[in-house]
Amino acid sequence: MEGDLVLVIVVATALVFDFTNGFHDTANVVATSISTHALSPRLAVGIAALLNFAGAFISIEVAATIASDVVDAAAITPTVIFAGLVGAICWNLITWYFGLPSSSSHALIGGVVGAVIAAAGTAAVEGDGILGKVLVPAVVAPVVAFAIGAIAIVVAYRVCARLRPGPVTRGFRLGQIVSGGMLALAHGTNDAQKTMGVITLALIANGNLPETGFDIPTWVIVASASAIALGTYTGGWRIIRTMGTRIIKMDSAQGFSAQGAGAAVILASSHFGYPLSTTQVIAGGVMGAGAGKRVSAVRWGVAGNIVTAWFLTLPAAAAIGAASYGFTSIFGDGAAGPVILSALAIVLGLTLFARRIRQGQPVPAA
Amino acid sequence: MSAAALAPALAATVVDAEALLDSVLASLIAGVFVTFAASLAIWGFATAAEMQRNDRDLAAVGAGILAVVATLAVAAAIALGLYVMING
Numbered sequence: 001m002e003g004d005l006v007l008v009i010v011v012a013t014a015l016v017f018d019f020t021n022g023f024h025d026t027a028n029v030v031a032t033s034i035s036t037h038a039l040s041p042r043l044a045v046g047i048a049a050l051l052n053f054a055g056a057f058i059s060i061e062v063a064a065t066i067a068s069d070v071v072d073a074a075a076i077t078p079t080v081i082f083a084g085l086v087g088a089i090c091w092n093l094i095t096w097y098f099g100l101p102s103s104s105s106h107a108l109i110g111g112v113v114g115a116v117i118a119a120a121g122t123a124a125v126e127g128d129g130i131l132g133k134v135l136v137p138a139v140v141a142p143v144v145a146f147a148i149g150a151i152a153i154v155v156a157y158r159v160c161a162r163l164r165p166g167p168v169t170r171g172f173r174l175g176q177i178v179s180g181g182m183l184a185l186a187h188g189t190n191d192a193q194k195t196m197g198v199i200t201l202a203l204i205a206n207g208n209l210p211e212t213g214f215d216i217p218t219w220v221i222v223a224s225a226s227a228i229a230l231g232t233y234t235g236g237w238r239i240i241r242t243m244g245t246r247i248i249k250m251d252s253a254q255g256f257s258a259q260g261a262g263a264a265v266i267l268a269s270s271h272f273g274y275p276l277s278t279t280q281v282i283a284g285g286v287m288g289a290g291a292g293k294r295v296s297a298v299r300w301g302v303a304g305n306i307v308t309a310w311f312l313t314l315p316a317a318a319a320i321g322a323a324s325y326g327f328t329s330i331f332g333d334g335a336a337g338p339v340i341l342s343a344l345a346i347v348l349g350l351t352l353f354a355r356r357i358r359q360g361q362p363v364p365a366a
Numbered sequence: 367m368s369a370a371a372l373a374p375a376l377a378a379t380v381v382d383a384e385a386l387l388d389s390v391l392a393s394l395i396a397g398v399f400v401t402f403a404a405s406l407a408i409w410g411f412a413t414a415a416e417m418q419r420n421d422r423d424l425a426a427v428g429a430g431i432l433a434v435v436a437t438l439a440v441a442a443a444i445a446l447g448l449y450v451m452i453n454g
Contacts, residue, residue, distance in 0.1 A: 058452055132382065144390050148397035155398060159405035163412045171408030175440075179400075182447055189451055257401050263447060264397030265389075271450045272389045 005335040006078045010202040013085045015227040018195035020092040021104040022231025027239040028282040029184045032255035035244030038173035048184040049233035055188020056225030071116040075124035078202050080115045087111025087321030099238035100309040103277035107317040114318030118325035141276040142284030148261035149288025156253045172252035179259035186266050195224040246302045248290030261285035400443050407436035
């Protein structure tokens, strides 16, 4: 009975993480389209939400676990998963509060790693996996996207140099709707699966699913798709503003180049089995599209803050995950710890939202 | 889905340099190609309209054909992207 209560809390927490993932990462997909007026803000997030929902159903091949490459699977218990999710959700909310686009995937990995260290020690952490799956991609992804964005915008400006601005703007705006749609689909496919994987792991750990020969339950797929779509529709306007207007002042050709670079990097890495963060890829593409036009066009101070948040994501989420596990373990192995921590996390989350709402909704004027 | 089918996703790797290089090259080619093709399509349609206004019909047809071919190339890239998304 206690185990079932913990499972319910873990599933609910995983869906809350999925919601914050959509909420936090909306900017990846819609920010450039909104800032270049290719789409109105509400229409952009509406389309992104629908495509994220659809994307979650496209493929469930990698809906395994996000953490198995980086920690010893034997160390993963429902309480560890819960503590890891709390770490990821808290970091997502903190970066949202400051309007910083950071990787939800890295937050989840960091949270779980921290919780595992608190539960089973550092021996349960796969150092090779963290290097290969997280750290190297974290450096490579934005650099590659930056380079592609920079080259692509130079190509676009050269080809369209002698045209009147009107048709060029209209053409690239139309292209942005398509490239933004591709990004939303890819995001739904990649990120909703992380939640599916987490819930499936919890179901296995609780004995609700066998360790072999199982199918991911339909309700898990539908719930994960719905949570990420709802989060996307709610829209993390603070991060949208940062991504769309604060890094560079974007025209439609730059928006298309950034989105095209992002889509190309994400899809190519999916094809070759190399995991990348969508957030870092799109931010890199946006910076590259700005620098390709003029290096001084990029607000490097804002870019520096974003990069700092990327480097902090893993250790910060790990610290929160470890602290969360430590807190729950004070109350023993039962459901008391997760219940109390959930209540505290809800209060913290509502306080952050209320504080931000009091300060005004920073929807772009566009 | 069996646990065995999940195994490749769960297998730990340090740095798969070959996959990394392939990803970088494919991303570079795809990202620049799509932008180039889209730019060419915009150039073609805009130029075709302008040529038509100036009664230069042959040039308009040429630019129009280039625009259509470039649009088809972009569409093919999108189809390839969807295929990759669905089939991994």
